[in-house]
Structure formats: C-alpha cells, structure tokens
Amino acid sequence: MKPTFEDIKQQLKAKNISLSYQRLKILEYLIENRCHPTVEMIFAGLHDEIPTLSKTTIYNTLRILEEAGLVKEITTEDKEARYDIATETHGHFKCESCGTIFDFSVDIDSIIPGDLSRFVIKDKNIYFKGLCPRCL
C-alpha cells in the first residue's frame, strides 16, 4: 500500500500543485526514507544531489504537501518536527532511549471516543512512548 511516484504525481496533478525538481526530490526522499525525517535530515540527505537546495524550500514544500494531505507532521514533544508520507493511519512509538520512531499498525476505528458526537474529527493520532527492544 506504499504510494509510488506515479500515485503521488497523480494526486498532485489533481490538486493543481506543480511538481518542481526540488519538490520531486523531497518527495522521493520521503518515500525512500521511511524514518520520519526532520527538515535537517532531508536537507543533509539531498545536499549532495542539490547543493543549492534551501531549507526554506523544504519548509515550503512540506507545508504544501501537508495541506494537500500527502504528508503528515508527526507530533512529539521534541522541538524538531518530523514528517511522514501519509499512508493508512498507523501509530507511532518513540523510544525514549535512542529516539527512534517506529510505526505500528493499529485499528484506529476501534477507538471510540465517549463524547465527541458533535465534533467533526478530521485527523487521528496515536503516539506511544517507551523503550524499544534494542534498548531494553
């Protein structure tokens, strides 16, 4: 179910977002590096290929892709934001020791909130913390 370039190109076209070289490379990076990278990591990772790439462009691109629903910002208590290609909803687990963020599958529809009947829910996030097997 991982999106391919073609999937994403289609979605961008459908939303009238032009696909510049920089945007393409940022998307490529996100698809190939499913480690929930920070802006810094994207910047460093693309620097060899696009030495002129600016962080502002990365921020702009991520904002546009997020508004288009193709990318999600992962919210942790860290001050550096992390980004994830938006696929089916899944949970995130952050190891408090090594900082790695793991995906885990979860049936989000099974979460039935008690008293949100008059609210419109647009986004659901599940975020666990603890220790990963390697750090135990």
Place this chain on the structure above:
Amino acid sequence: MKPTFEDIKQQLKAKNISLSYQRLKILEYLIENRCHPTVEMIFAGLHDEIPTLSKTTIYNTLRILEEAGLVKEITTEDKEARYDIATETHGHFKCESCGTIFDFSVDIDSIIPGDLSRFVIKDKNIYFKGLCPRCL
C-alpha cells in the same frame, strides 16, 4: 477523580520534592485551570499574585512535576507546549478553528497495537483534530 491539593502534596512528599510557594501556586493554577495552559498563560495568570515569578521557575517546576509523573506535556503541532495535570488517561481534541483543546474519555486499553510485543510501553497519547461544535 480530579486530584486535590492533598493528593498532590502526598505524592510530592512521597517523591521527596519540596513544595515551595511558587511550585504550590503553579500546581494550584494547573488544578483550577483545566484548559491545558501554556507557560505564557501560567505566567500571566499568576503575575498578579506573584509579580516576581520568573518563567524559568515555571519551566523548571513543570519539568520536575513531569518527571514525577504529576503533569503531562500535551503534544500538538503548535510550537508552544501545553500542560495538563496527569489524571486517568484521556484523549485530546484540538479544534483547528479556535485552537481550544478538549478532553475526551477513551478506553486506551482497547487500543491493541499489532506488533509492539517486544516494546515496553510507558505512555500512550491520543490526539484528534477537527472542528468543535461551536465552530461548526
């Protein structure tokens, strides 16, 4: 099930955390203002009563209380952190229009992650976004 001062004093004593005037007032504020305040809000709210209170003290106190498990930082994509007295686990819903954060009850144990059997889970967060009844 809301904790009282006495509950909290007991817990602090049990953890060997001394209860200064400032810490007491910050706790008092958190107990009386269940609106998930920011540091700025705590600072402004206590300024009349303690004009000399410093933001550093608020940050320090919140960190100590969080380490003691009495306070939880709420993680949203906002850059300003919000704080909550740690009660039974509940979900948070942020209205994308007015920014208000609502609590909602949820049976967190009913969330069964698929593949975290070898992980130690220490904390679970549920964070929904959308529109609240008033903004609809």
Place this chain on the structure above:
DNA sequence: TAATAAGATTGTAATCATTACATGTTTGTA
C-alpha cells in the same frame, strides 16, 4: 519567438519558545 505574468527558489534576517548559566534568596539543620 518574444514578452509578460505568475509561481518557485534562495539566502538572510527576524521571531519566539525554550534552555543555560550566574547570581541572589530561602529553607532546614545543627
């Protein structure tokens, strides 16, 4: 094809929440 306008990218400078640090104050104990 050339002219033009709209949209993208870039780099620098500003913003702002948070943290580090040094100094001054309070508290408990002998």
Place this chain on the structure above:
DNA sequence: TACAAACATGTAATGATTACAATCTTATTA
C-alpha cells in the same frame, strides 16, 4: 546564628521556524 543545600530569578544564548526581498523558472499569450 551559621552553614549548606536547594530554589528562584533575570539575562543571555540557542535553535527551529518564518518573513521577506531578490532572483530564477515556467507557462501563457500575442
């Protein structure tokens, strides 16, 4: 009272993010 440890305070530094102005690219139209 004297002392030491813990605490509070204010200022300065940090660092991620955003604002902004200038430059470059792309698409469109005549």
